[in-house]
Amino acid sequence: MSQIELGYTADYHVHLRQGEMMELVTPTVREGGVSIAYIMPNLTPPLTDIERAVQYKNDLQKLAPKTTFLLTFYLSKLLTPEIVAKAADEGVIRGIKCYPAGVTTNSQAGVDPNDFTAFYPIFKVMQEKGLVLNLHGEKPSVHNESGDAGEDIHVLNAEPKFLPALFKLHKDFPELKIVLEHCTSKAAIDAIYEINKDLKEGEEPKVVASITAHHLYLTIDDWAGNPVNFCKPVAKLPEDRRSLLNAAVSGKPFFFFGSDSAPHDLSKKSTHIGVCAGVYTQQYAIAYVAEIFDKIGKIEMLKDFVSTFGNAFYNMDESKLVCKDKCVLVKQDVEIPEIMTFDASNLKIAPFRPVEKLSWSTKWV
């Protein structure tokens, strides 16, 4: 196969930032082969009101007229059930992103994942309105000095330790659509299988996981000493990576693509202290996934993963698109630059897999 029609490709986890970075990065959604982009709300300040969300969407749309943008609110105490209901009714947002406080870029305003009950009135409205709850599934790190009491939580077990909270949320809101975002561990994949074990053919899953492109490639050894590959949740062990890759090509509708592409200026990645978490994949988003699916002989599963399953979960159909171009995967080499630079900006971005070659590209028809 030298060409594969992928339909309305969707990236259900995208960071487009603000200001100059937003201007540079927003057009790369389409360049990376993505038609529908689900936008994260961890702006400064976090996106928690209708007016700013409308404005933000307009800003993005101007920068990329052919990309369909779906927006999210940032779960915080600033949200009320009334605001959420109104935003849903007006079609301003498609979901709400939940960040545990302090685990990643601009997550200071996040919530305590040990107790979600304060947000139950909001989850109730979300369930009624069909909004999606997008979970950053990590517990914040806890380091017990003595080890005598309590449990250690660190970057490797932060996701597995979060999973009981996922099960509880699903139990308390069985009709609420939940995405465990950018999952990184075999434990998380197993949990999603467990929750969906009685799902019947054709039935829609309520609890799913998104998987990034970079976590299909990376393990701990890749970010040890290479901040370009450092992200949250961190890439984990080889067995975790294999589990993610198997899930991505499984043909199960509860695993689909969300790149978590997270641009930072190079100065925030090339530093000996306080490297910003995030891997930038937007420019070649679909090609990265195609490359590794192809490598294990599963390229025929690509369309489900980057198009069909995510769109089904989010009830996306043609009528909601700003542009009906379809993405086509083409067998054509592309070399990833060492650093992405831009005319008329001093910002630089270190892309994922610099100076590597990808053997697939995308075009629009």
Add this chain to the structure above:
Amino acid sequence: MSQIELGYTADYHVHLRQGEMMELVTPTVREGGVSIAYIMPNLTPPLTDIERAVQYKNDLQKLAPKTTFLLTFYLSKLLTPEIVAKAADEGVIRGIKCYPAGVTTNSQAGVDPNDFTAFYPIFKVMQEKGLVLNLHGEKPSVHNESGDAGEDIHVLNAEPKFLPALFKLHKDFPELKIVLEHCTSKAAIDAIYEINKDLKEGEEPKVVASITAHHLYLTIDDWAGNPVNFCKPVAKLPEDRRSLLNAAVSGKPFFFFGSDSAPHDLSKKSTHIGVCAGVYTQQYAIAYVAEIFDKIGKIEMLKDFVSTFGNAFYNMDESKLVCKDKCVLVKQDVEIPEIMTFDASNLKIAPFRPVEKLSWSTKWV
């Protein structure tokens, strides 16, 4: 206690490099409160002959006339039993460092830890001459794409996976003095306890472990996103750190100090790709250890750890010292700079725990 006499303090794992870096760093051994420095041979090219070792020691001695330097060879195929015997007889070297190929800075010339038998003639001579074998105890990473065959080896299990090789070496050379250098895992600590379980009071251990200052502080969360804390072996989980700290203050003669202080120019640490492994602690070596011993109420165990036990293992006595000054720990605050700069050099070094305050200093009497 506001002052503690520590005797002839020793750092049994020191990197002093070459050229300009060597000139800058060598004097900091004494500034950091260390009298005896055991010098690593991972130079370019690796230190494998008598003439260069003598020259290197002379160079160091000129830079730091009051520091006692003990040198090591780099275990490689360039060494012969004859060279090793001669170097031992002439007192040129005190031990030989074994690096698995490819695991850390300048380790390309290292050995295959899956099979040491090619070096058994050298180990036999070392055993006879009382030379110490210093092991970098990690297996090189192996990433099985499919996971169907073989075992995964990554930065987290590389040390535990090495331990069977340690047991075998000890079994095959029961009188050979072996140090498992800069150990980082509970598994390694447990292995050293196991090997020494029948050691009687006053009896000298044959197999010991050195422990760095920084591994008493760090876990994986500290180097995730902070290349200043990235080293090999990497700092591991909270339970591992607790195990190391308990070993360091245990009063067992088979655990003693080796800083593995590893200076790199800041440009090699502040980069988004290919960060050099190594934490620089030399300037405050004893103070870092004192700080954390004190924090857990074990300052009285410091002298054993940084002086008595290492010197006993290496048979160091007063007659072998170039200077008989003793180190005294003084209760006096010192603030660690953000970056260490030097007159007459463009090199910069990022120290461990930048801008933190230590509450102990050292002086010489």
